[in-house]
Amino acid sequence: MATNRSVDVRAPSFFIALVSLLFIAATAHAEPPNAKALLEDAKQNFQPIVVPSPGNDSVTAARIELGRRLFFENRVSMDGSVSCAHCHLPEKQASDGLPKAIGVFGKENPRNAPSIFNAALNFKQHWRGDRESLEDQAEKSLLGPASFGNPDQATAMSKLKAIPAYAGAFAKAFPGDKDPINSKNWGVAVGAFERTLLTPSKFDAFLAGDASALTKQEAAGLRKFIDLGCASCHNGAGVGGNSFQKFGVVSDYWKETGVATPDKGRADVTKNDADLYVFKVASLRNVAQTAPYFHDGSVADLTKAVKIMGKTQLGQDLSEKDAADIVAFLGALTGPVPPNYLALEPYPDAETK
Ligand code: HEC
Ligand code: HEC
Structure with a gap:
């Protein structure tokens, strides 16, 4: 049907396609089109680390x-x-x-x-x-x-x-x-x-508005981290560290980590059954450098830890690709070791006379 009409529109649509191709080529080195939305979503969930400038007190x-x-x-x-x-x-x-x-x-x-x-x-x-x-x-x-x-x-x-x-x-x-x-x-x-040992990373540059601070894979990992629901627990400036949650919301954690005697978590502290297997949500700042993982150090590998989280906290079996992207994003949370995290020359012992 409407053969004539389609002939009529062929030329303009070819022209539009060409113009859009040129436009895409011209903007290929700039931010991907969804970078703004990702930055906005990230700002809803996280805050950058603010390093206070040293006062003269x-x-x-x-x-x-x-x-x-x-x-x-x-x-x-x-x-x-x-x-x-x-x-x-x-x-x-x-x-x-x-x-x-x-x-x-x-x-x-x-x-x-x-x-x-x-x-x-x-x-x-x-x-x-x-x-x-x-x-x-x-x-x-x-x-x-x-x-x-x-x-x-x-x-x-x-x-x-x-x-x-x-x-x-x-x-x-x-x-x-x-x-x-x-x-x-x-x-x-x-x-x-x-309190001086804060480690801002390129994720903070991203949160401050530099959409190109994250690689494509890191940005893809951040997107999944938010969309899958990781950020419902791991959020704020520490990407965690600001609430208590059960380790094993959907399934028992020890079945995934393989530990024989599970730690009861906060229940041992509060003597309240409601706190059984509840732990502080770990901050994920620098997590790529701090293996092994979990409160008992039971998991050596970050990819495995991420998959266990998907399963125990969200009831999701993460694909290799999703886990790899999330691990790449977590790598963007590594900041440099603060220069003052180093021993000073120790004070001498008392002289024995
Ligand atoms: C023998 C090893 C050891 C020594 C020594 C040690 N820590 Fe720790 N530190 C740990 C362990 C293990 C934990 C976790 C304890 C727990 O959660 O039950 C911890 C936890 C912490 C935490 C909490 C971090 C968090 O994210 O919850 C801080 C802060 C800390 N230590 C600071 C210090 C300081 C300051 C000193 C010296 C005064 C110190 N530690 C000495 C092993 C040690
Ligand atoms: C319902 C809350 C919740 C959700 C959702 C959640 N986590 Fe966690 N996460 C925790 C808690 C609590 C811990 C501490 C577990 C423990 O006691 O070892 C933790 C620990 C971790 C650790 C280990 C940190 C370390 O230093 O040992 C990683 C990595 C992690 N989470 C990543 C993720 C990822 C990725 C997702 C999404 C797939 C996710 N989490 C979803 C609550 C959550």
Whole structure:
């Protein structure tokens, strides 16, 4: 039908096709047409990391420097060999590469050591959220039987007091305190240092409006991460770290990870059955560098961890392509190690006369 009409329109439609081809060729190096929509969707789910510019508050600066020293100080542990950096290593993006961390006298922790980069963004600390803040976490780890192993805070503090230079450093960081070398101030100083350990990545450049900051595959992974529902739990500036959720919403996690004795999660902390297998949603910042995965370090490979999440949290069997794209996106969450995440020359021991 309408043969004449189709003859009539052939020339203009050929012309339109040619013009659109030229248009596509001209814009091929610019943003793909859906980049704007992706950026808008991303902004609905995530916020960029904002690194505060250093002020000129000398007390804060003194606390940060003291915290840095304390973070790398192993003489405060019971066997003299364990500092915070023992399990949060600069060369492992502030995690340790082990399924479960090893503390004083070779004791194994019940759980995996997460990266502490960007931990300042977490709403609670630890996998089960049993530490309220960075300061609370730092103070309590002095007593952890499989971390520093001190019987009480006084023992830990006496080890610091035996190193002469700490007297001046604590006094400078806590002016006006009569007895500044105490465990609360230890927590405040270590926390001040940790708050400087933020690692913005190219994802933050993307969120700030640079649509070309992500490769095609990373952008495809971000699209899937949002559309599949990963971002319903992993969102905000930390891409996680801001809520508690059940690990195993759709199916039991241990059937996928293969662990024999499942950790009950927050239920062991709150003694409430509603918290059975509930954990803090992990922040995915730097996740490509912090294998092995999950609270028990039971999964060595990121692709496998992503597929397990698809299955246990969303009831989805992710294709190889979807998993690979998401892993590429997660790689875009790796930021450079902050230059101050490095030990200073340790203070000398007390002279023995
Ligand atoms: C023996 C190894 C070890 C040492 C030493 C250690 N940590 Fe950890 N760290 C861990 C483990 C394991 C966890 C997870 C514990 C949990 O969730 O039950 C953790 C968790 C954390 C977290 C919470 C991160 C998050 O995303 O929830 C922070 C912050 C942290 N550690 C900071 C420190 C600081 C500061 C020190 C020194 C005062 C320290 N750690 C010493 C092993 C260690
Ligand atoms: C219903 C909430 C929820 C959803 C949806 C969800 N996650 Fe998770 N995710 C969690 C929780 C909770 C953890 C911590 C699990 C644990 O205790 O080990 C986690 C952990 C992870 C880890 C391991 C992080 C680490 O450092 O060990 C990765 C990777 C991950 N999720 C990726 C994803 C991806 C990709 C998706 C989408 C396919 C997704 N998640 C969907 C809640 C969720």
